[in-house]
Amino acid sequence: MSGPLVDDAVHEKIMAAAEEIKAWGEAAERDARDLVNQPTINNWLEAMGLESERFYQGEAPPSMAQVWTMYGQGGKHPDRDPLHAMMNVLTDAGFHGVLGTNSEQTYDRYLRVGEQVRVTTALDSVVGPKSTGMGVGYFVTSRSTWYVGEERVASMLFRVLKFIPKGGTA
Amino acid sequence: MKLETGEKIPTWELPITPTLVVSTALATRDFQDVHHDRDRAQAAGSKDIFMNILTSTALCERYVTDWAGTDVQIKGVSIRLGAPAYPYDTLSFTGEVTDVSDGIATIAVTGSVSLGAHVTGTVRVAA
Numbered sequence: 001m002s003g004p005l006v007d008d009a010v011h012e013k014i015m016a017a018a019e020e021i022k023a024w025g026e027a028a029e030r031d032a033r034d035l036v037n038q039p040t041i042n043n044w045l046e047a048m049g050l051e052s053e054r055f056y057q058g059e060a061p062p063s064m065a066q067v068w069t070m071y072g073q074g075g076k077h078p079d080r081d082p083l084h085a086m087m088n089v090l091t092d093a094g095f096h097g098v099l100g101t102n103s104e105q106t107y108d109r110y111l112r113v114g115e116q117v118r119v120t121t122a123l124d125s126v127v128g129p130k131s132t133g134m135g136v137g138y139f140v141t142s143r144s145t146w147y148v149g150e151e152r153v154a155s156m157l158f159r160v161l162k163f164i165p166k167g168g169t170a
Numbered sequence: 171m172k173l174e175t176g177e178k179i180p181t182w183e184l185p186i187t188p189t190l191v192v193s194t195a196l197a198t199r200d201f202q203d204v205h206h207d208r209d210r211a212q213a214a215g216s217k218d219i220f221m222n223i224l225t226s227t228a229l230c231e232r233y234v235t236d237w238a239g240t241d242v243q244i245k246g247v248s249i250r251l252g253a254p255a256y257p258y259d260t261l262s263f264t265g266e267v268t269d270v271s272d273g274i275a276t277i278a279v280t281g282s283v284s285l286g287a288h289v290t291g292t293v294r295v296a297a
Contacts, residue, residue, distance in 0.1 A: 043196075043197045044197045044198065044228070046193075046197070047190075047193040047194045047196070047197035047198075047225075048194060048197070048225070048228050048229065048232055049232070050228075050231075050232045050235070050236075050240075052235065052240035053240075054240045054241070055240070061228070061231065062231065062244045062247075063224070063227045063228045063230075063231045063244070063247055064198075064228075066198075066224055067197075067198050067199050067224065070198065070199035070200060070224075071199075072199055072201065073201045099251075100223050100251055101250065101251055102248075102249070102250050102251070103223050103226075103227055103247075103248070103249050103251075104246070104247075104248035104249075105227060105246055105247050105248070106245065106246040107244060107245055107246060110243075
């Protein structure tokens with residue numbers, strides 16, 4: 001079998017949407033629901049089985065950075081959330097499958113109890129089409145940046161594969 | 171603790187229970203049904219509920235700090251996801267210091283399940 005993995009017109013539409021969404025830059029800014037707080041840290045420490053005096057003395061575990069700004073139950077994505085906008089473009093083009101493939105977190109410093117965290121999200125890249133073990137798809141990479149006030153405290157590159165499950169067509 | 175290239179971290183074996191998968195998903199505020207509802211996970215094509223990505227990241231942090239001590243300053247955790255971590259399997263971590271330069275130690279970490287590597291990545295620590 002030869003020919004493109006994805007119809008040229010579909011591919012061009014996806015890449016045009018990607019360029020438009022990338023141009024939004026850091027968008028979908030929102031505050032964490034709660035301040036960095038001890039009970040949430042305690043629940044995390046218990047669940048992970050991580051024992052450390054350090055995290056009872058005002059600091060939060062670094063890999064909790066993302067936890068503070070999770071949407072929670074029934075949380076609503078802002079209209080211009082770059083990652084979800086790009087996922088929707090691909091879902092509408094028939095790429096229904098989704099699989100998280102990479103998470104690269106960088107911590108500028110540990111957060112402290114009482115701090116208000118906010119996050120922004122930007123679309124970093126859309127690469128494809130690629131033939132993968134899951135099916136034909138596009139890799140969508142977003143960058144989240146966490147701030148306290150104007151200070152950047154953590155960032156994350158997050159990559160998902162949006163794919164047409166094998167046996168399906170776009 | 172002084173970290174040196176080539177140092178190996180002792181293997182850590184963590185039994186994966188439904189309680190672990192569910193409690194860690196909720197503790198990371200991740201309410202996606204595939205992490206706590208087996209019926210929904212199976213309807214979505216999975217064998218069972220499976221561990222969420224924030225927990226895979228957190229367990230890499232724990233693996234390194236259980237060994238190096240929580241006084242170390244973690245600078246980053248980068249992971250690639252592979253085989254799902256299902257209940258009743260075992261997550262087995264291995265790790266090695268692969269580089270120490272410019273004040274940063276890079277520790278390569280792999281967390282394997284019976285299906286293969288669940289997580290491969292690096293934890294960067296101030297050295």
